[in-house]
Amino acid sequence: KRDDQLVSGVKNTANKNTVPFDPESPFVTSGLRLGSPAMTTRGMGVPEFTEIGNIIADRLLNPEDEQVATECRQRVGQLCDRFPLYPHLTSLVPSLV
16 A cells, blocks of 8 residues: 555556555455556557666655656656646647637
């Protein structure tokens, strides 16, 4: 639960469902499940998944460090900026204003 909260705090979503073949009970899981379809929908590939893994690791290894939390949020924001969910809408916004 703590890890889920730390990951969510840096703009990543982790699911609290059990991981397939997890030997632990559903209340004490031994891993985090991430929504990889949401990342591939944006066009992210192996380098971005590696960066996301590094962001998560940095946050989990430094749970009390708010500087690390801020840097992790910025890194997630940079990835989202590089891989917008609806890139075609970005070009429409100026014409609506």
